[in-house]
Amino acid sequence: MNSTLKQRIAFGAMALTTIVVLVPVFLILGTIVRHGAGALSWQFLTTAPTNGMREGGLFPAIVGTLCLVVGAVVFAVPVGVFAAIWLNEYARETLLTRLVRLAIINLAGVPSVVYGLFGMGLFVIFLNFGSSILAGSLTLAIMNLPVIITASREALKAVPQPFREVSLSLGVSRWQTIRHIVLPNAIPGILTGIILEVSRAAGETAPILFTVAAFYLPGLPKSVFSQVMALPSHLFAISTQIPNISLQTRYGTALVLLVLVLGVNSFAIILRAKLRRARKW
Amino acid sequence: MITRDKLEKAWEFSVEKLVVLAGLASIVFVILIFTFLVKEGWRTFVVVGLKDFLLGRQWHPISSPPAFGILPMIGGSLAVTLGATVLSVPFGLISAFYVAEVASPRAKEVLKTGIELLAAIPSVVIGFVGMVVVAPLVRDVFHLNTGQTALTGCLMLSLMAMPTIVSIAEDALTAVPKRYKEAALALGATHWEYLYRVCLRAAAPGLLAAVMLGIGRVIGETMTVMMVTGNSAQIPHTLLQPVRTMTATIAAEMGETVQGSEHYAALFAIGMVLFAATFAVNFLADAFLHRAEAAER
Numbered sequence: 001m002n003s004t005l006k007q008r009i010a011f012g013a014m015a016l017t018t019i020v021v022l023v024p025v026f027l028i029l030g031t032i033v034r035h036g037a038g039a040l041s042w043q044f045l046t047t048a049p050t051n052g053m054r055e056g057g058l059f060p061a062i063v064g065t066l067c068l069v070v071g072a073v074v075f076a077v078p079v080g081v082f083a084a085i086w087l088n089e090y091a092r093e094t095l096l097t098r099l100v101r102l103a104i105i106n107l108a109g110v111p112s113v114v115y116g117l118f119g120m121g122l123f124v125i126f127l128n129f130g131s132s133i134l135a136g137s138l139t140l141a142i143m144n145l146p147v148i149i150t151a152s153r154e155a156l157k158a159v160p161q162p163f164r165e166v167s168l169s170l171g172v173s174r175w176q177t178i179r180h181i182v183l184p185n186a187i188p189g190i191l192t193g194i195i196l197e198v199s200r201a202a203g204e205t206a207p208i209l210f211t212v213a214a215f216y217l218p219g220l221p222k223s224v225f226s227q228v229m230a231l232p233s234h235l236f237a238i239s240t241q242i243p244n245i246s247l248q249t250r251y252g253t254a255l256v257l258l259v260l261v262l263g264v265n266s267f268a269i270i271l272r273a274k275l276r277r278a279r280k281w
Numbered sequence: 282m283i284t285r286d287k288l289e290k291a292w293e294f295s296v297e298k299l300v301v302l303a304g305l306a307s308i309v310f311v312i313l314i315f316t317f318l319v320k321e322g323w324r325t326f327v328v329v330g331l332k333d334f335l336l337g338r339q340w341h342p343i344s345s346p347p348a349f350g351i352l353p354m355i356g357g358s359l360a361v362t363l364g365a366t367v368l369s370v371p372f373g374l375i376s377a378f379y380v381a382e383v384a385s386p387r388a389k390e391v392l393k394t395g396i397e398l399l400a401a402i403p404s405v406v407i408g409f410v411g412m413v414v415v416a417p418l419v420r421d422v423f424h425l426n427t428g429q430t431a432l433t434g435c436l437m438l439s440l441m442a443m444p445t446i447v448s449i450a451e452d453a454l455t456a457v458p459k460r461y462k463e464a465a466l467a468l469g470a471t472h473w474e475y476l477y478r479v480c481l482r483a484a485a486p487g488l489l490a491a492v493m494l495g496i497g498r499v500i501g502e503t504m505t506v507m508m509v510t511g512n513s514a515q516i517p518h519t520l521l522q523p524v525r526t527m528t529a530t531i532a533a534e535m536g537e538t539v540q541g542s543e544h545y546a547a548l549f550a551i552g553m554v555l556f557a558a559t560f561a562v563n564f565l566a567d568a569f570l571h572r573a574e575a576a577e578r
Binding site: 018 | 301310314317379395405412476535536555562563564566
């Protein structure tokens with residue numbers, strides 16, 4: 001067999017394998033859209049669940065998820081962006097930065113349910129926040145810190161070194177340079193990281209199960225110390241713990257969660273593509 | 282304007298201190314996670330003993346006397362992880378090769394978007410689909426009583442490991458110096474011969490890291506396995522049996538424990554085992570990545 005033919009066969013097999021990997025993605029999305037679209041209605045989105053969650057809508061769960069996401073962003077963004085600034089702009093390559101990088105990798109690898117345990121031990125019990133929006137968002141924030149740090153760091157790295165050198169040579173201080181020269185140029189990349197964090201935080205279930213999620217709570221939260229329902233935990237509850245719930249309601253809930261998460265995600269992807277093209281250097 | 286100057290200096294000083302603090306926060310959080318797992322879970326090792334905890338075959342947390350042996354869960358986690366790895370590694374690595382080296386720029390864009398889409402689907406949604414679509418399918422194909430088996434878990438998890446494996450492996454392949462390719466092609470190798478004779482070896486450490494990170498993702502996955510593997514705490518003999526993983530045990534039982542009880546402590550102790558396992562896997566992956574970086578220089 002000659003080598004060109006071999007190559008053609010090999011590349012064909014590789015293309016086929018790649019398709020096999022991607023087909024399930026579209027099957028999953030297709031199934032959920034096909035079965036779930038019928039459940040969608042204005043009422044489904046804006047009313048509380050009734051009749052043991054078998055009827056009614058998702059409103060409290062949607063509100064709960066929004067609260068958690070906002071909380072997670074508020075806590076994670078300042079710490080994450082500052083950490084990236086330290087790693088990229090201040091720190092020299094030492095044992096300490098190596099340790100920090102190892103810690104970030106490790107944070108990214110800790111199983112989500114272990115974050116749940118940790119959040120429960122630290123925020124719910126030790127700091128006595130109780131099962132609350134505050135405890136849940138803090139847990140999600142720490143869990144998503146690696147995403148923000150990594151994305152922000154990439155964004156800072158992409159700012160050309162001469163930008164800094166020119167500013168510093170004009171006698172501008174280190175922090176002023178970062179604040180007025182580096183950060184404005186890195187904002188798009190940082191923003192993409194934040195949006196990705198939002199989409200991940202909205203879809204996480206295990207970390208919120210013991211830190212905030214209520215099984216059934218039709219009212220809206222009153223303060224950061226309130227418990228809330230959330231979309232992912234609601235989907236889990238109605239899928240596994242309530243018998244005789246219509247399949248359409250479950251698919252509908254999955255669809256709402258999916259649209260929320262993928263919507264936010266595609267926004268990040270489009271934004272990133274746009275900004276890449278608009279880059280001036 | 283000495284005062285203004287001083288003020289600015291003080292401001293800058295404090296901001297820079299804040300930046301350092303934020304930089305060290307990751308280390309603090311890792312230590313905090315470890316501390317709280319130990320604080321709540323250490324009693325288990327005193328009461329039950331390390332050996333009986335890890336190698337005990339009985340898990341009856343609320344009987345009296347209770348039994349806290351997690352061997353069935355370790356078995357469940359291992360079975361699901363191994364199965365998912367065997368499935369996802371060849372598919373993931375081959376896809377990474379295709380995306381990085383063969384696909385046209387346009388196809389590459391589409392394929393990468395597909396992978397990103399997969400990474401974005403929440404685990405509870407994948408678990409839900411596994412439960413209502415894949416599990417009945419597995420039941421009918423193998424004529425079982427229930428489709429909630431280790432195999433179902435493997436199928437869903439291999440899908441979830443895919444984005445990690447493909448994207449890290451693709452990075453590793455893209456990082457292979459261009460001169461290797463030029464040299465190989467100049468010597469008369471075909472593109473395919475270059476891929477599996479040269480590129481595969483040059484990128485090996487990075488590819489290994491991709492596999493390790495994929496495994497790490499699978500060990501820690503919680504919601505999906507909880508929804509599709511049937512949650513029965515027995516040591517699996519075939520992949521067609523229901524199993525229960527360590528992660529699912531914590532998630533399923535934590536809601537029903539009394540805070541401070543032995544059962545509660547035992548669940549935190551399982552958390553410690555998981556933390557140690559993922560730490561080891563990620564540490565290895567990082568070591569491979571460092572070797573990859575060193576090799577490029």
